[in-house]
Structure formats: structure tokens, C-alpha cells
Amino acid sequence: VDVSNNGMDWSASGGLFQYEASSGVWTLSPSRGPLSGGTSIALSVIGSSATYTALYCVFGANEVFATTVGGDAYVCIAPSATNVGGVTLRLTDGADRRQVVNDLVFEYYSTSEVVGVTPCGGSVSGGTVVSVIGTGFSGSAPQCRFGSTVSSGDRARVVTSSVVACLSPAAGGAGGVAVEVSMNGGSDFTQNRVQFVYGASARVISVMPSRGTSGVEGQIVTVIGSDFAHGSDLSCRFGVNGSVSALYESSSLVMCSAPSRGAGAVRVDVSNNGVDWSATGGRYEYEVTDGVWSVSPSRGPVSGGTPILVSVGGSAKAYSGVYCVFGTTEVAATALSGGGYSCTAPSGVSAGGVSVRVVEGSGRRELSSGLTYEYYTDAAVVGLLPSTGMISGGTMVSVFGTSFSGSSVECRFGTSVVRGSDARVLSSTLVACVSPASGSGVVTVEVSLNGGADVTVDNVQYEYAASAVVTGVTPSRGSHGQDGQVVTVVGGNFQHGTGLSCRFGVGMLSRGRFLASSLVECAVPAQARGNVSVSVSNNGVDWTESFARFEVVSSVRATMTPTAGAASGGTIVKIAVDGGSVMPYAVDFGGVSVAMSWSGDELSFTMPALSVKDVSVNVLWQGVSER
Known part of the structure; x- marks a missing residue:
């Protein structure tokens, strides 16, 4: 290589420049990995005619050997690093570490972890939007792996450093799979094995009742279908935006509280996870009611037999062929002369609430919906404490028994009833009652948990007596x-x-x-x-x-002098008293009461004649003896 100042005369001395075979264009994949290292990086070259004897990857100052995997492809394993960010990646060859290619860049990111998923389950058909919760999420192209199936591209995206949103892939069947996340195209996945459970999609066949009152919140609707799953995310949806929590009864039955709506029909769907809704739905119609229906009492024992008053306000219509439907059990209602209807509650399967509907005629046209009736376990009274009290009343009586429940209770003493603040349920085995006034004698004490409609019949007795x-x-x-x-x-x-x-x-x-x-x-x-x-x-x-x-x-303490005397008597005895302040005193000398005199805190007396013996001397103070 020579140099000329004028383009004609060239330098007498020159330098040597050697042309070598092209190194081509190098690529690496992935171009990023976790700080913990271990990422397998694929290196490939296009357009190179060079040959290499020993290729090395140098990450900043850390050198690792590159393994040939065939042709112009190589693999090197990223070492661990201490700081997040890009590092220079150089490729060198041979013992002299000749640089093969211009510097490449490899990015280190914080090691990711998965701590949870929501929802934690979805349909086997896939398509559930799953929020993967964790730490260290970054980059623009995450991948989510459900078991062995990966969601990537537009089916996975980083929302924040702690949330990745993924669409679940379809699964071959029901069961749990581990959900993991990769931030570098699938080269490195988290290893936390958080579970996502696949299940069959819920199906809705029908709803009961199929109609309810418009503008009323909380009407109970039973949804019939299949593949309902027991969990905290079980939900019902009335229309497109009326999602409410559902109560699981069985895989084919759930109960929901209908939200308030204006008049009109809506579709009812069920979701097992609060995200994916049933492909099939039921029809529920909100109707304008003729009046406001109610049942009283609204609860009774599981054994049934409770007389129920069904009334309607705001309507002057007369109905014929009226029935009360408790859950799925129908009983005939009787019209009352004063208005309203009466029906007798059937026995229940178990304690808990059931829907109550009022229907009319052979077609069972619904007159009301959204009413509920609560069955409770039959109560029993086993004892009282105290079992006696004053005829004036006011005795706080603890009534012991079983299956006491509810927020209001009545206690019946014979024919007298106490309620309100004078009767309270303290626990399932204890009711506190204030006894009413009564004449003397024995009465039975019974308890009612539904306003007196049903009363225990255990005949536990309570006795009234005159006050002491x-x-x-x-x-x-x-x-x-x-x-x-x-x-x-x-x-x-x-x-x-x-x-x-x-x-x-x-x-x-x-x-x-x-x-x-x-x-x-x-x-x-x-x-x-x-x-x-x-x-x-x-x-x-x-x-x-x-x-x-x-x-x-205070106790009286006495000191006597002398403590001996002639049996013939006549000895003057003095007793110093400590603690006595009230007169008179009396003295018993060996069983003989003797006269005494009192001066200040000292009494004196003359000893009577007695036979020779030891005797006790007692000072008597209004019946209290001090020896």
C-alpha cells in the first residue's frame, strides 16, 4: 500500500494489506436472556467463505466456547450476569482470538417468575384470557406455555412487569397443566409450575322461574344445565353486563340472584371462571307485576307443616287456582276471606333457602317470583336454668336446646309470649328469655324461631312461686x-x-x-x-x-390474769379486751354465768367456787363467743 501527495509520485516505502475470505453476515437467536444465564444461543452465518479452528463467544469480559452444530451454525451458552442491560458479544477464533465479526449485542433481563394465574381454570376449547401474575416480565414478544402447548404472537403480551395476558390454547381433555412464561422466544421458560385447570364448558338448558318482576333486586333464579364447576368464580350473567355470583348446588344446578332490570327478556349464561360464558343460554323475562307479593313467615322447620300467609299489595285482582311452589314442590293455596292466600310449607330436604313462586291456573302462569323461604333444622328444648322464678316475672331464664337459629325468637311460658329484647338467640344451643308475670304454678316453656308459627313441643317445665x-x-x-x-x-x-x-x-x-x-x-x-x-x-x-x-x-382478742385460782372461789379475775367496743359483755366461767364489770377496755369478775379442774372461760358479746 503506497501514498502519493500529487497523484503521480508514490512513496518509496509501502505497507502490506492482506485480503481474506469474507466472514459473511452473522445472526444470533435469541438476542436476550435472563441474568441467571444458561440461555442456549444459536449463531449462524450467511455468505462466509472462511473456516474456523476454535470459535469463542465473548460476553463482555466472559468467554465461552462455541459448539459447531453443522455447517455454518454454532451454539454457545450465555454465562450469568449481574446487571440488566445489553453487553457486547464478540466472536473470536483460534489461539490468538482473532475477531471474526463486528460486535453483536446480547441483552440480559431480570429472571422472571410466575406466582399465580387468574382465572385459574378455563374451557378445554381454549380462548380464555388468562392473566399470568409474577415478576420480571419484559420485552415485546412473550410466550405462554400451557403444559406443552405454547401461545405466542398476538395470543400473548406483556401488560406490566408483573402481568402477562395470554389466550389459553385448546386442550386434549380436562385436567391441570403448568403455566410458564418465556421472555426470549421460548428459549428460557419459568419453572414455577403454577396450575391452570381445564374443564368442560358450562351449558345452560333452562332457568326457573323463567320470569321475574322488573325493577326488583335479588329475585332467586335456578339455572339448570351441565358441567357447572364448584368454585369462587362461578357466575351468572343476565344480558350482556349483568354478572352476579352464583351458588353451586350440583354440576347441573346453580342458583343466582337476578339483578334489577327494566321490563323485557334477557339471556342467562353461566361461567365457571367468571371469564368464559356458556355457549348456550336460558331465557329470563322481566315483567311488570300486578302488585308486590310476600310470604309470612319467611322461614320454618325442615319437617314442614308451617302455615304460610301469601299476600299481595297494590293489586285488586282476584285469582283462581293459586299454587305455592317451594323450590320444585307445589302445594295448593287457599283464598282467605280477608284477602291473600294461605298454603302449608312442605317438608324440606335440608336446611337452607329455596325459591318460592306463586302461580295460577292450569298453565301455572307466574304471578310472582323472587321470593325466598328458609328451612331450618327443627329446634328442641332440653332444659332451663333456673327452672323456677318469681310470679312477678323478670327472671332471666337460659333455655338450653338444639338447632336454635335466626335473628328473632319467641319464648312461650304457658300461654304468655315474650319477644324482642326479652328473647334472644345466643347460640345454636342457648336462648335467653325474660320470664313474664304469672300466677303461681307450673307452666311449659317452648321456643319459636319463626314468629310463633311453629313452636317446640318438648314440655320442659318452669315453676312460678311467690317471691321470697x-x-x-x-x-x-x-x-x-x-x-x-x-x-x-x-x-x-x-x-x-x-x-x-x-x-x-x-x-x-x-x-x-x-x-x-x-x-x-x-x-x-x-x-x-x-x-x-x-x-x-x-x-x-x-x-x-x-x-x-x-x-x-373485727375479731376480739382477750388476755386473762390470773389464769389460776382457789377452788373455793373469790379470786378477782381481769380480762383485757382488744377489738371490742360495744357493751354489754357477759362471761361464762366453766359453764357458770358470772356478773362482770367493764372499764375502758378491761372487764373484771369474781371467780365462782368450782371443783378442782381446768375450765374454759368465754367472753360473750351479743351471742358471739371469744374464748
């Missing part, structure tokens, strides 16, 4: 902190039973021992102190309005 009264207590004074002090409460109308109790002050209770209808014996609680009221309860719940006073005083 307290007129006094003896002794009226005792020592603080001593267990076992016993008092006798005097009064009237005391009853012999397990609930008989005494109450000292507030909350200090003691079981009572029945002596007579006017006498009860109770132990004074050791913690009682001060001047406390004493009341009595026959049932452990209701306490006497009248009460007596019992004074709890």
Missing part, C-alpha cells in the same frame, strides 16, 4: 375473717332446692340450707366485712327485695 322475703338474721353480728360462721335467715316463701342461696353485700354468695319455708341457714363468707345486707334467692338468679343487716366486726 327476708325479715331478719340471727345472730346479727359476727367476726371478720372466720370461716364457718353460720347464721339463720328469717323470712318467708323460701323453697327447698339447689338454687337456694344467701348473698352477703355485693357478690358474696353462700349456698343456703333449707330449714323451713321461713328459715334458711347460711355460712358467712370469710371475706365479708362491715355492715352488709343479707338477701336470699330461691333460684340463684332472683334476690329478695327485702333484706336484713349483718355486722361483721
Whole structure:
């Protein structure tokens, strides 16, 4: 190679430039891969006449060997990288690492993961729009793989870095497959194996009832068909945009609450996943009603037999041949002279709600729809606590039993009924009732869970009695902190039973021992102190309005001097008293009551004549003995 300054005279010395065979045009696929590495990259060349002895791929500063796979095709495995973005990819050959081609570019992206899919199932016919949820999604040409079948092109797209939208391919049959995603044309797929379940497409055959009232929300419709699937996404659609949740009954039966609509007919479809709708639909017609229908009570026991009042407001029409349809069971209705109709609820299969329709005539023209009736398990009463109470009423009675339910309850004491705030369901086994007033005697207590239409018949008994009264207590004074002090409460109308109790002050209770209808014996609680009221309860719940006073005083401590004397008597004995403050005192000396004198906190007496022996000396203070 020579150089000339004037185009005529050339340099005396020159350089050497060697022409070699063309290296051609190189391509790589894929041109991107995850940071974790391991991507198999296919390298191919077009138009090259060169031969290579040892070809290498250099990713930035990382060199890997390229494997020949035939002809002008090579493969190299991308190493791992630390940063997202493009790196220079050079191809070199031989021991001297001669560069074969101008720099190519390989892009590293964050490693992707799949954490979920929604919906999590779809039709075997495919076409379900599936949102694949995860991390690290990027690029413009993702692929979704359902089992071994891939969706790509316009059937897969990156929505955000955490969402890829895919159309599910058709499947050979029902069952679960793993859903994975590739961000580089299928070379690298995620390995999280999140499941997507294929199933048969739902089919709708009919709806029942086929008509409902326009402008009313919540009319219950039963949809009959096939291949319904039990799941949280099970839905019904009324028209093109009236999607509501569905209640699964069986693979051929679901129940839906119809949304409010104007008058007119709509198609009803079912979806197992909230996305794919049945190919076949049922017809449901919203009609303008003649009036507003209702049933009362709206619930009853599974055993059936509940008398139901069916009424209609806002219509003056008279109907003939009226029937009530509970679910699929039809019963005749009787016209009432005052208006409305009555029918008897049939027995139910199990507890739960059923649709109720009112129909007319041989053609069973529907007069109403959207009504519901709730069956509940038959309740039973097994016991009461307390089982006795005052004739004045007001006793809080715990009614024990089974299958109590609902938000309102009635308690029946004989022929008297309490409801509202005086009767509450606390649990399936407990109802709390406030007893009504009554005369003395025994009544049965029963419970109704539907406004009195059905009442239990277990004949559990409750006894009314006159209220107890307290007129006094003896002794009226005792020592603080001593267990076992016993008092006798005097009064009237005391009853012999397990609930008989005494109450000292507030909350200090003691079981009572029945002596007579006017006498009860109770132990004074050791913690009682001060001047406390004493009341009595026959049932452990209701306490006497009248009460007596019992004074709890500090224990009296006495010191006697001398502690010995002549048997002939005459010795002056003094007792220093600590804790006593009230006169008079009396002294019992060996069983002999002796006269004493009191001065300040000391009493004195003259010892009587006794035989030679040890005797006990007791200080008596209004019946309380201190030895």
C-alpha cells in the first residue's frame, strides 16, 4: 500500500494489506436472556467463505466456547450476569482470538417468575384470557406455555412487569397443566409450575322461574344445565353486563340472584371462571307485576307443616287456582276471606333457602317470583336454668336446646309470649328469655324461631312461686375473717332446692340450707366485712327485695390474769379486751354465768367456787363467743 501527495509520485516505502475470505453476515437467536444465564444461543452465518479452528463467544469480559452444530451454525451458552442491560458479544477464533465479526449485542433481563394465574381454570376449547401474575416480565414478544402447548404472537403480551395476558390454547381433555412464561422466544421458560385447570364448558338448558318482576333486586333464579364447576368464580350473567355470583348446588344446578332490570327478556349464561360464558343460554323475562307479593313467615322447620300467609299489595285482582311452589314442590293455596292466600310449607330436604313462586291456573302462569323461604333444622328444648322464678316475672331464664337459629325468637311460658329484647338467640344451643308475670304454678316453656308459627313441643317445665322475703338474721353480728360462721335467715316463701342461696353485700354468695319455708341457714363468707345486707334467692338468679343487716366486726382478742385460782372461789379475775367496743359483755366461767364489770377496755369478775379442774372461760358479746 503506497501514498502519493500529487497523484503521480508514490512513496518509496509501502505497507502490506492482506485480503481474506469474507466472514459473511452473522445472526444470533435469541438476542436476550435472563441474568441467571444458561440461555442456549444459536449463531449462524450467511455468505462466509472462511473456516474456523476454535470459535469463542465473548460476553463482555466472559468467554465461552462455541459448539459447531453443522455447517455454518454454532451454539454457545450465555454465562450469568449481574446487571440488566445489553453487553457486547464478540466472536473470536483460534489461539490468538482473532475477531471474526463486528460486535453483536446480547441483552440480559431480570429472571422472571410466575406466582399465580387468574382465572385459574378455563374451557378445554381454549380462548380464555388468562392473566399470568409474577415478576420480571419484559420485552415485546412473550410466550405462554400451557403444559406443552405454547401461545405466542398476538395470543400473548406483556401488560406490566408483573402481568402477562395470554389466550389459553385448546386442550386434549380436562385436567391441570403448568403455566410458564418465556421472555426470549421460548428459549428460557419459568419453572414455577403454577396450575391452570381445564374443564368442560358450562351449558345452560333452562332457568326457573323463567320470569321475574322488573325493577326488583335479588329475585332467586335456578339455572339448570351441565358441567357447572364448584368454585369462587362461578357466575351468572343476565344480558350482556349483568354478572352476579352464583351458588353451586350440583354440576347441573346453580342458583343466582337476578339483578334489577327494566321490563323485557334477557339471556342467562353461566361461567365457571367468571371469564368464559356458556355457549348456550336460558331465557329470563322481566315483567311488570300486578302488585308486590310476600310470604309470612319467611322461614320454618325442615319437617314442614308451617302455615304460610301469601299476600299481595297494590293489586285488586282476584285469582283462581293459586299454587305455592317451594323450590320444585307445589302445594295448593287457599283464598282467605280477608284477602291473600294461605298454603302449608312442605317438608324440606335440608336446611337452607329455596325459591318460592306463586302461580295460577292450569298453565301455572307466574304471578310472582323472587321470593325466598328458609328451612331450618327443627329446634328442641332440653332444659332451663333456673327452672323456677318469681310470679312477678323478670327472671332471666337460659333455655338450653338444639338447632336454635335466626335473628328473632319467641319464648312461650304457658300461654304468655315474650319477644324482642326479652328473647334472644345466643347460640345454636342457648336462648335467653325474660320470664313474664304469672300466677303461681307450673307452666311449659317452648321456643319459636319463626314468629310463633311453629313452636317446640318438648314440655320442659318452669315453676312460678311467690317471691321470697327476708325479715331478719340471727345472730346479727359476727367476726371478720372466720370461716364457718353460720347464721339463720328469717323470712318467708323460701323453697327447698339447689338454687337456694344467701348473698352477703355485693357478690358474696353462700349456698343456703333449707330449714323451713321461713328459715334458711347460711355460712358467712370469710371475706365479708362491715355492715352488709343479707338477701336470699330461691333460684340463684332472683334476690329478695327485702333484706336484713349483718355486722361483721373485727375479731376480739382477750388476755386473762390470773389464769389460776382457789377452788373455793373469790379470786378477782381481769380480762383485757382488744377489738371490742360495744357493751354489754357477759362471761361464762366453766359453764357458770358470772356478773362482770367493764372499764375502758378491761372487764373484771369474781371467780365462782368450782371443783378442782381446768375450765374454759368465754367472753360473750351479743351471742358471739371469744374464748
